[in-house]
Amino acid sequence: QVQLQESGPGLVKPSQTLSLTCTVSGGSISSGSYYWSWIRQPAGKGLEWIGRIYTSGSTNYNPSLKSRVTISVDTSKNQFSLKLSSVTAADTAVYYCAREDYDYVWGSYRWNYWGQGTLVTVSS
Amino acid sequence: QSALTQEASVSGTVGQKVTLSCTGNSNNIGSYAVGWYQQISHGAPKTVMFGNSLPSGIPDRFSGSKSGTTASLTISGLQPEDEADYYCSTWDYSLSAWVFGGGTKLTVL
Numbered sequence: 001q002v003q004l005q006e007s008g009p010g011l012v013k014p015s016q017t018l019s020l021t022c023t024v025s026g027g028s029i030s031s032g033s034y035y036w037s038w039i040r041q042p043a044g045k046g047l048e049w050i051g052r053i054y055t056s057g058s059t060n061y062n063p064s065l066k067s068r069v070t071i072s073v074d075t076s077k078n079q080f081s082l083k084l085s086s087v088t089a090a091d092t093a094v095y096y097c098a099r100e101d102y103d104y105v106w107g108s109y110r111w112n113y114w115g116q117g118t119l120v121t122v123s124s
Numbered sequence: 125q126s127a128l129t130q131e132a133s134v135s136g137t138v139g140q141k142v143t144l145s146c147t148g149n150s151n152n153i154g155s156y157a158v159g160w161y162q163q164i165s166h167g168a169p170k171t172v173m174f175g176n177s178l179p180s181g182i183p184d185r186f187s188g189s190k191s192g193t194t195a196s197l198t199i200s201g202l203q204p205e206d207e208a209d210y211y212c213s214t215w216d217y218s219l220s221a222w223v224f225g226g227g228t229k230l231t232v233l
Binding site (some may be wrong): 037039041046047048049052060061062063094096103105106107108109110111112114115116117 | 223
């Protein structure tokens with residue numbers, strides 16, 4: 001069974017870079033045709049997609065965050081990572097990582113596995 | 125403001141049938157299957173429907189449909205454990221991005 005676990009600092013100072021890692025277990029991050037995504041949720045608000053990286057390394061980012069986001073993959077550690085620069089209090093949220101699997105019935109990707117989420121607070 | 129529009133809240137009694145809707149446009153819902161995600165007490169989201177396909181382990185009282193640019197999630201025979209926030213999501217090819225609805229809070233009376 002595939003499992004994803006987010007990790008990283010729970011507190012980041014304004015203007016600094018938020019860095020999170022998602023560790024994948026129960027399967028290789030480099031095998032199969034998967035996208036690996038980051039999604040966040042501010043307290044009391046809805047879900048917001050941040051971006052994703054394909055097994056090959058190609059990326060897509062939310063246009064509203066694109067200038068500040070970098071997602072990368074480390075196949076040797078079976079992990080993928082998120083970096084969000086120049087953070088403000090508005091970036092305070094629970095951050096989730098997730099795996100997208102291709103659905104051959106519908107001809108599109110779908111989220112099949114989610115991490116439990118990690119809270120990141122931006123404060124001085 | 126979310127790219128997809130959902131009701132802020134829906135309520136129903138145990139055993140009742142309720143339908144949640146999700147409205148988008150031709151760039152997203154009109155072109156791709158819609159996923160529905162259940163979030164209980166701000167825990168991790170769980171996929172309860174994709175298109176009209178039921179993921180393994182999800183009760184068959186959940187069903188999904190789509191007409192044009194509006195998708196629906198129907199729960200037939202509402203149960204207390206169905207009380208949760210429900211989010212819809214799909215790909216938007218004009219944005220090259222996943223988009224979400226603002227979420228519907230389902231209350232079981």
